[in-house]
Amino acid sequence: MLSNRMEVDQIPSFAEEPAFDVLVIGGGNAALCAAMSARHRGASVLLLERAPAHMRAGNTRHTRNIRCVRVAHGSAASGVYSEEEFLEDLIQVTGNPPNIDLAKRTIRESRDLPRWMSEHGVCWQEPLAGTLNLGRTNRWFLGGGKALANVYYQKAMEMGVHVRYGSFVEDLVIENAQFRAAVVNVGSVKTKIGARAAVVATGGFEANLGWLKTLWGEAADNFIVRGTPYNDGTLLAKLLEKGANPIGDPKGFHAVAVDARAPKFDGGIVTRLDAIPFGIVVNRHGLRFYDEGENIWPKRYASWGRLIAEQPGQIAYCIVDSKTIHGFLPPMYKPFCADTTPGLANLLNLDANAFSQTVEDFNRATAGNTNLRMECLDGLSSRGLRPAKTNWAVPIDSPPFYGLPLRPGVTFTYMGVTIDDRSRVVEQSGRPFKNVFAAGEIMSGNILTKGYLAGFGLTIGSVSGKLAGEEAANYARS
């Protein structure tokens, strides 16, 4: 479908001799920003995207907005969002960044991103309807992440960046802390491509269920990967093997509740469920296990992936009734529906007695609660129930009853490689590799160790990509 732009570039040389100034490994937002930024500095650039053309751009395909400092009014957002407030938000949600200077720099440079993005072809739109009140802090690019990547690929190619799809970099040849060449697998033919510098922007390892299994055991079999199947962390593992200093909790991942019927990979935004605060969540034994009304959904949606991952069989079921079914965004998969609680238990393969008892107990503890108000913490709490539901607790008593099966949907992993102030990957000794630069999710652990701030992944990717591209070009051209 995109064939006219997708023709594989001819590579001038397959030798270990530097064929390009800068080799960008990866094909998402960070990689594209790095490639364009290196090109601006006059470097010859080859970008190696592992995915085929239609799957290019990794998890950037699933993004929809970017968080930026804003100082004045413009067309795509309103109000002021200062560097200080941005940093406060970050620290509040994710704790203290391991590299505070890098965090501050990322935030500072985010101010200029909208202009830079516009210059590189990005169009903007109003914030999407009902998007967590992010109009002031975040900006929406027209059409979402795949459209963003389409624009960047077109621009990059116009600028003379060479792009190859289906090119899987399996290893790096590094001698005396100096990158020489990448070992590239194209259609099971291995070649080496030499370059004067490399930018590694290959994402995390969230799609590597084998890796997750070494950390999480059998539970990982039941994880659903929300994004691209290509983020298997091959180069992250290779860099760590070659002595790169890891940063971030190896077990750490960001996960939300997704429909259990979602595809194993790449289901993206449409499989996530926003029903939880409207009802109750039970596990495989038909028992509740956590306060569904702990805080407003935008602040809690990201904790439910982990909560479900800790339940037996890594599965849970959200139960709502006809009063609340229209309160949340219509889900992609039809909810299971029955006129009685035992009937619903049967559909969901739950123990009918245990499940009905749970609903009954919940209804007794919430008797008389009506008119939940989702726009605030409404204080409609259960009484004498463990665990309590502290807000929006209204009885589930109006048939038909609806059940949605939930699984942990892994969005991204936190562990990456440490970088220095020039974006170079740092060895455990503290010495940086001379010409290996990192951008995007693979280095986001320097800033983010837990939690997530909406739209911040693209901010990190864009700023780190631009910096890594610049530094790589400077190194290669000096």
Next chain:
Amino acid sequence: MPGLELFQEANRQLTICNSCRYCEGYCPVFRAIETRRDFTNGDVQYLANLCHDCRACFYACMYAPPHEFAINIPKILADTRIESYRRWSWPAFLSRALDHRLVEAALAFIAWAVVVLLSVTIVGNDRIFTRHLGSGAFYQVIPYLAMMVGGMVLFFYGICVWIVGGIRFWSEANNNAPQLSTLKMVARAIADAVSLSYLKGGGPGCYYPKDSPSSVRRVYHSLTAGGFLSALVSTSLAAIYQDVFHWLPPFRLTSAPVLFGTAGGVAMIVGTLGLIWFKFKSDNIPAGTVAPSMDYMFLVMLCLTSLSGLFILVFRTTPAMGSILVIHLSLVAALFVTAPYGKFVHVVYRFLALVKYRTE
């Protein structure tokens, strides 16, 4: 895909769009999706006719084929659009032309052949191939009464089918609930239609023929539609000249009917050739199953009609005028006969969809 499956498939895809909403900035189809939870057949048909086929959503969609969700909104809406044309048009045996290009072609050919044969048999070769000059020259070939009555019959027949179809559309799209629009909403819809706002892909342009946006398709479409209107103006002015002032054609080269007609004809030829060329180059994955053939048919007929109209002007002082006039009139007849059973109907339904969107 048969009708029912088509609507089920549209429903499946639209439900996924409704859980995603990334395309909200592109066009009103997505904003209309967001005000609904379930999609009745009427809703699907409304959305299908609201879609201008700019294809921005297709290239932006991370769920486009080969993804297993296989979201292809331009295609499914093009297919349901044709299905909706077929449901609303009548009589049923002629509506088949909407699905089957050969039937439409046969219809057009019959109309063309009837006019040619009638002309040849009634008027006779002698008058057709003789040089006619001066006031009323055209009517020496085809009598005024025949031209007017024939034209009017076909015109009003087409209009009647359109109006009934339009009423059916309005009723189904509103799920049989009565719905009134104010003049202001209609005026806004006219502005939307004339400016082709929703062929702008949310700003940068239409993603046609390939995956990068441009405004060229809008220009070609405006030339075609504007040219057609200009030709209509020319015909109306000619009627006024004739019936009010008793000036008979052919008119002077600098007269208003000739100027409007010439400008309209040239614009239509450029516009239709541009659209044909773009369609030829365009991706077929987001294209409807039968929509492209319907579009080609309509464009070619418009182009030939304009071309033959201009030829009359060029050759009107030669003996060839008579035969060119017969060919032109027969092409006009074919265009009108197929109007309710071909791409021409999009004018009616898309406009009503725009009115409905403004009313919502």
